[in-house]
Amino acid sequence: MRLSPDQRSALTSLWLAGPATLAMVVFIFLPVAIVAVLSFTDYQFGASSFNWSGLDNYIKLFTSSIGQRAITNTLLYVAIVIPFSVGFGLFVAIGLHQMSTWAPRLSNVMKTVYFLPVAATLVAMSVAWQMVLHPSLGIVNQSLAALGAAPQNWLSDRGLVLYTLAMIGIWQSIGYNMVLFLAGLAAIPSDLYDAAEVDGAGSGWSRFWTVTWPMLGPTTLFVMVVTATNAFRVFETVATMTKGGPAFASDTLVYALYREGFVYFKAGYASAITMVFFVFLLVLTLLQFRVVEKKVHYR
Amino acid sequence: MSRKILGRSVQTLLLSVGAAFILLPFVWMLSLSVKPRDEIFTTDVHFLPSRFEWSNFTFALTETDIPLFLWNGLVMVAGILVFQILFAVPCAYALAQRQFAGRSLVFGLVLGALLVPFHVTAIPIFLGFAQIGLLNTFWALIIPFIPTAFGIFLFRQFFAQLPSDLFDAARVDGMSETSIVWRIAFPLALPAATAFAIFSVTAHWNDLFWPLIATTDPGLATPPRGILYFRDQESGDNVGPLMAAAVITTAPLVIAFLLAQRKFIQGIASGGLKG
């Protein structure tokens, strides 16, 4: 039987777009629906049945001290990483952008250096950081000792560990933010600087405040949201260096979801953590879309 | 004039301090990886070893499973990339250059899928794979990443810019839609494909979350997973080889980055659009 052209064309489209669409439904949308449903049950991996438990999982997450820990730790981590990572990223980008006019090679080398952590394998680098911060063999404590200061347990001191992780998070993301800022800087038309010069705002700070900063405004917003979404997913460093410890002092949402789900096999509870994580990220991502849109309109 | 020089000096100094901070773990890792055992376990500060101890690398490469981990990583990222492209490119082409019922629905799904981080889907995928006995296989590492909304989106944007006349010409010339996709559209999208490949390979080579969940067989460990096996086995004694292993796993991407910096930065930065 010969198909009509319309039928043939529809079949072709199905053949082209169908597999990817089906894969998206099966591996993205269906799982999201399942996770949402599971979060209202007490299902355990391997169990043959489950009971509906209403909001119990959510209540547990928000009222138990461990659950609260994971949430507040994550928020605190994000709150530390955003300003430092974005601030340093901006500072480095402006510095390298200016340097490229009088020392282009040095500027390029530095750019490579700053970007290195983005390309490097984070787990391997976490193992390296562990050695850098090793209580006795690490260069940091050795240097502190040489200077006569007290050594610290960077990764096993409850009061310190989250800040240490945040520092590594900053270390890892400065280069990425620098690249985004450099793109933003390159997009500033140079005649704006000429105009500022004519208007008497030609030097250093006034240049920055009259031209650079206002023009980078949308980029900065964008970079902040991207940094936040990435910081929210912090997992590799925690899993490698602290496993959430000591005493849940460095527990985060994604690590908690991993531990509860795949170490303790509490699928229902882990699903609730997943949903909370998802909602946080959704809010951020929607914010990001609005920012991207703004950024486009600004041009 | 001298103010300018002073300003530049301060700027260079600050940037160098920052760069030193960035380099610290890299340098320490390299330093430990070539230090003899006794120099590692000392409390004095030495960046350079008194003699280079290559045995750490020999050990990591011959006495441990590091080469296997690298191979696993290679198979996994290659598998993921090939299937991602195989699925994403035709779909992106159809979305950009064909009219069909449900096109805006499919595009809506792509945009929606962009909002879903992988972590969210992990539990049900794990359940499903456990159900059909797929855990602890290469397929378990590859399959969940095949539907790449980001890839479809990226390629669609690229294809939408191409003139539709080009594809009409190919139709008149007798090409089937499938060969148009692979012989016309895809070769033209090579810049986008490179960016996407770099993004995908870096993301999955470095990923720990899913390999940690989907495999428990050390024979299937990817480099990040493998390093942790190695570290946990050696219980902190074998720092030199561990650092050598860390250097070896980081090296492929870092070398690739140093060789193709522009492309790399472009590729990874393009991921900024992704959630």
Added chain:
Amino acid sequence: MSNILELRDVTRVFGDRTVLDRVSISIRQGSFTTLLGASGCGKSTSLRIMAGLDRPSGGDVLLDGKTVSGLTAYERNVAMVFQSYALYPHLTVAQNIALPLTMRHLSTLGRVPVLGSLVPGASEARRMILAKVGETAEALGLGELLDRKPGQLSGGQKQRVALGRALVRDPSLFLLDEPLSNLDARLRVRMRSEISALHRRTGKAFIYVTHDQTEAMAMADQIVVMIGGKVAQAGAPRELYERPANRDVAAFVGHNAINFLEQGDGIEIGNSVAGLRPEDLSPDTAGTLSARLESAEYLGSEIVLGLRSAKGTEIRAIAPGDYAVPAPGSELRLGFSPRKLHLFDATTGARLETAA
């Protein structure tokens, strides 16, 4: 002579917009037809429907007397040249020209670079393709450029490659969509005659879309004027010029924009509109029309006069190059031959046949 192609009452609707409204066109074997019309009138859509790249919402397409609505562009064996050339940017000139042939004569396996040569018959096919590509390229003066990529070619060269890709496969029909509109004026005139020569040499029917009436008049033996998705008139250039079927066609065809005069502009035409071409209207002391001179453009061989009638209608007339132009503001008398007067219905715009 028989019709190679026929559109019968073809309608095309996009959403709620009717882009083609019962279009009927007949193309004779070996003829050169232009589709002429303003931008957006549906020329490309018609062409795409002829090619099989788009399908009509209603009506029928016949090739060689047979309905082809079920056939793809490729199965119809038509060649098409696009306004933007549509060359494959990643292939060389030779590969661009060869592509239709490789699709036709080599199996999927045979197209694979090294492996392909092992397929039986593939190497003969390859040789044949190479020879045909060489021939076509020679004929179009592309011999030197075979190894270049389209990005390294000038506009005219790209156009030639696009023509080569159409020529190489010996199609039943050539469809050309504004092929010259991206070229500069001089090159356009030259390519125009090359395309006409190509038409004579191949003896195949050409359908040529343009919005440039000069191009249409110069090349075609049939012009189809399309206005707002409808065929306003189809006929030989001379017929269109001498007997435009309605006001719009009259306005579209002809080098100088036609004048439209009404009752009170100095002629007695009752409740209709008169069309009078500037070239048919010239200063004549015995003329019946009178108007005030406003401007004069000296073009060497002729002078274009801009005038205004007592009623305020703009009128253009053409005087010979040696005409002594009076001062602006003077009243001029203009004469014309009544045979050159076209009368149109004031409301419908349709041509009114005069008794004479």
